[in-house]
Amino acid sequence: MAENNQIIITIGRKFGSMGHRIAHQLGRELGMDVVDRNLLFNMAEQDGFDGDFLREYDEKPINHFTSGEVRGHSNSIEKILAEKIFEFQKDFVKTGKSVIFVGRCAEHNLRGTENHIRIFITADEDARIARIAEVRGLSEHDAKHLVHKMDKKRVHFNHSHGNHGWGELDSYDLILNTTGLDMESSVAILKNYIEVWKTKNHIDSDD
Numbered sequence: 106m107a108e109n110n111q112i113i114i115t116i117g118r119k120f121g122s123m124g125h126r127i128a129h130q131l132g133r134e135l136g137m138d139v140v141d142r143n144l145l146f147n148m149a150e151q152d153g154f155d156g157d158f159l160r161e162y163d164e165k166p167i168n169h170f171t172s173g174e175v176r177g178h179s180n181s182i183e184k185i186l187a188e189k190i191f192e193f194q195k196d197f198v199k200t201g202k203s204v205i206f207v208g209r210c211a212e213h214n215l216r217g218t219e220n221h222i223r224i225f226i227t228a229d230e231d232a233r234i235a236r237i238a239e240v241r242g243l244s245e246h247d248a249k250h251l252v253h254k255m256d257k258k259r260v261h262f263n264h265s266h267g268n269h270g271w272g273e274l275d276s277y278d279l280i281l282n283t284t285g286l287d288m289e290s291s292v293a294i295l296k297n298y299i300e301v302w303k304t305k306n307h308i309d310s311d312d
Contacts, residue, residue, distance in 0.1 A: 109219055110309045112137075112203040114299070115212040117225040117271060120255035121233030123283050123291065124226035128207045130292045135299070140197055141207040187266055208259075212276065213268035222302060224295065225277045232284040278302070 114137070118124020125141065132139035191214045197204055198218060206215070212223045228236075230252065238248035263271035270276030279298050283291050302308075 110203075111198075111201055111220055112299075112303070112308060113198060113215060113218050113221045114203075114205040115215060115221065115223050116205060116207050117212055117223075117277070118208060119227045119233065119272070120259065121237045121252050122226045122228040123236065123288055125207060126288055127226060127283070127291050127295070128205055130288055131295055132205050134292060134296060135203075135205075137203050137205050138197075139205045139207060140194065140211075142209075183265075187262075191266075210263055210266050210268045210271075213263070213266070213270070220306065220308065222279070222299065223277045225272060225280045226291075227272070227280065227282050229282070229284040 114131075116124060116128045118128075128141070129139050131137075187210070190209055194206060194209070194211055194214055197206075198215065212221075212225075215221055234245060234248045234252050237243060237252055238245055241248065241251075243251065260271065263269075274280065279295070281291060281294060286294075
């Protein structure tokens, strides 16, 4: 029986799958902090990083043509920033609070962490294109281009930091396809899974 009632939920997501919105609604309903780019940026700015700088390089893959190491230290901005974010993720876990991490290799960076639930949110490509077109006011052509661009970016980011299982079945405890679902039903499915998981792992639901 696990003595630690802290739960760590990591949510990977495909662009246009509603993953970010679902994560925040899930956090509100479970009373858990959600660590995404905004909270990570706040933490990083406190440590001396510039907010605009972080936005430019957030979830960017390492450019191996321009990066290198000098006396064991990387000169890659993308790698330096990613390692700082990974450090923040681990530091947050050390607080003992249950938390939901969104993206940024968290499922890979926190592998081996006790009471870790790994979730991936996806949707059929046509559904993702339609959502992005509606939300951003884009044509179908432009929305399709953006979806493909973001998919490639996220794959390359994760792979460049060793997370080669990103989006693969064996890398997650639950994969949710939100095609044909709204946010409320998607959150309900995740909440039900988490409650079953907590019961099976003897985690106090009132913690």
